Amino acid sequence: MSLCVSADAGLCKFLNRRGDVETSFNRLSGQAVKCGFGLQGICCRLCSNGPCRITLKTSRGVCGATADVIVARNFLRAVAAGAACYLHVVENAANVLKNTDLPYPGEGLLDELAGRFGIGAGGSKEKAAQLAGRVLEDLYRPRGERMELVERLAFPRRFKRWEELGILPGGAKAEVFDALVKSGTNLSSDPVDMLLHCLRLGIATGIYGLTLTNHINDILAGEPEIGTVRVGFSVVDPGYINIMVIGHQQALFSALQRELETPEAVEKARQAGAKGFRIVGSTCVGQDLELRSAREHGVFAGHAGNNFTSEPLLATGGIDLVVTEFNCALPGIEDLCERFRVRQVCIDDVAKKRNAEHLPYDFGDSRAFAGKIMDAALSSYAGRRKEIAPDIPEHGFDGAVAGIGEKSLKKFLGGSYKPLIDLIAGGQIKGIAGVVGCSNLATRGHDVFTLELTRELIRRDIIVLTAGCTSGGLANLGMTVPEAAEQAGEKLKEVCKKMGIPPVLNFGPCLAIGRLETVAAEIAGMLNVDLPQLPLALSAPQWLEEQALADGAFALALGLLIHLGSSPFIEGSELVTGILTRDLEEMTGGRVLVAEDPTQAADAMESHILKKREKLGI
């Protein structure tokens, strides 16, 4: 079996020691030969005349579709699928909110949003139900009807631009639906129209899938508060019954968190021979849990790692139950769960595993539902611990800064973003880079590009805000502890040391990309400029999947530069590549930059930031 390629030396050491365990790291080399047609996005299998490929000899498919049409169709389908994923998440969150009784830990935010949405007086329960209703109403609108909350949440200058461009989305689900229709066999063959549709999906993804999901989760589980946490495999304590959660929907775990903390639950665990229950964070939902428990962790053990650390985490044998509700639930965990005798429960069938028991989340009776999960964990624990001895390596970091959100950051800065703006204006911080999105294995190795790019950026005095698997990776690599300031450039290092912060600020899950947008909008608002004018650049260096492309479409609609470490399968079309990497800048201000080398990527992001500084006269 081949060796692990990850920036995380501790992870590699563990995997090399456990050479008998097969994970994605072993399967990578077997997939090293990549199909060039797929890479360029010029393979079409929409009809039985195909699959057709644009080759050196054939410039059109049987139907007459050019490379431009095939690439645009494939891209639109990918963005639509990614948007669908995030919209599923916000739909569930809204339904949980509608069915949850008081108290709401984030009641202040509920009041604030009720005010913004024009929800009249009434009790909190009534307000919550109405707010959830308004979100759902928008999601279910027909495509011809504009969604109402966009205007209430979007940065006003952006909203205006979107209106001028005619890319304000109709009902979000209908937009996804018609994207599929449009990109079907012998339907649209207008690449430009399909790319505009991507922008509409991006707006729906950003405002609803990201921002509103964050808001609802903040109401249900409390707003982020800054604190320090332990990260990595060492968060797993074999003395407890450990429930590993995989997905993106913290709303589905609030009831479980509450139940596992009760004295009755602890007693049940004790009778089984454990000290109690623990929820072990894995993938984005772990990041979300970490975000809201940096001060008070309760039953949350901590975040163990991002998408591709989930298989190795199972190989520690320290996990007693896996609960899946969304991605990244790698198919590879199925065999590992069998081997390490870990029972699997799936609470949302969009993330159903072959050998998992389907126990759908009960919106009506979340308490009884939580009890069922607890029982599954108890029975799995009792059965497996006789045969499997946990083998948990020393891995991760203590003192990682977490709990950063748009509000907790502002509070930390003294109630206003002005100190940050002053540091940027004064040149102590050159600019802001959002290093976001996934991790993958193919773009230089697990978290490798993310780490190299981040180091390059902070070395240039550019502060890094991170959200998604990038942040889980960077935390496990020690980049979110205050001592990481030593790796920053002189000016940024001084700022970090003075403030006691790391040069990389962990905002949590990929959903928190929406929080970065809020931070940017607040700064732009204070400066009285539009988002594209800010000394800000985004990168999804190791984007993995369709959701990342939907996030990227949002970034483009916001007018931001978004770097990708590998092409989003568009290079077969000059037209699509030209629009996304160049021409779009004149419309929204945003553009895609593909750079496969971290230093080159950092150079391009830095020069973008410098150009913006120059235009702002700072």
Place this chain on the structure above:
Amino acid sequence: MCRPGKLEGVDVKAVMVYLDRCYGCLTCSLACAAAHSASGTITGAMRERVPGRILVEAAGKQPVPILCRHCDDAPCVNACMIGAMQQDPVTGLVSNEGHTQACAGCWMCIMACPYGAIVQAPRGERMALKCDGCRGRETPACVMACPNGALAYVEVDDFAGERRLKLAFCLAEDMTRDSRAYGG
């Protein structure tokens, strides 16, 4: 050993690779498997678990198709203790199939081949598998299947001639540019 074709002054055809045209789509390998399967189709070959005999390796991001070169005085033929691996005196094709002596699966040929172009038959069968030049086909299946023309079944001297001409144009262009720079 000279083959009759060469004696008559007729060049031998071989599968030649244009590396810059290879997209790594593996269609060649699938078509090869199909050609050597009972069903004769790609999906059938996948079902029968027939492997392709042309292998594509990833050298970083560059896919590189590798297949038997059917060498004269081939190391695999010399290494074959049982005499199953033979070069056809007429076609020049090297194969361990269709001869009186059956392959014993000793893997000596695999050890001897400098290209790694010989592999083990699937399911643990003691049989070495390699390109047989698609006997009975005018053009090998891999060449027919390549969507990008990265594989060509051509007379080797023609291939070399084409290369020479390309190089000649490059050199001439360089010289013209250099002399202009010099003259200017």
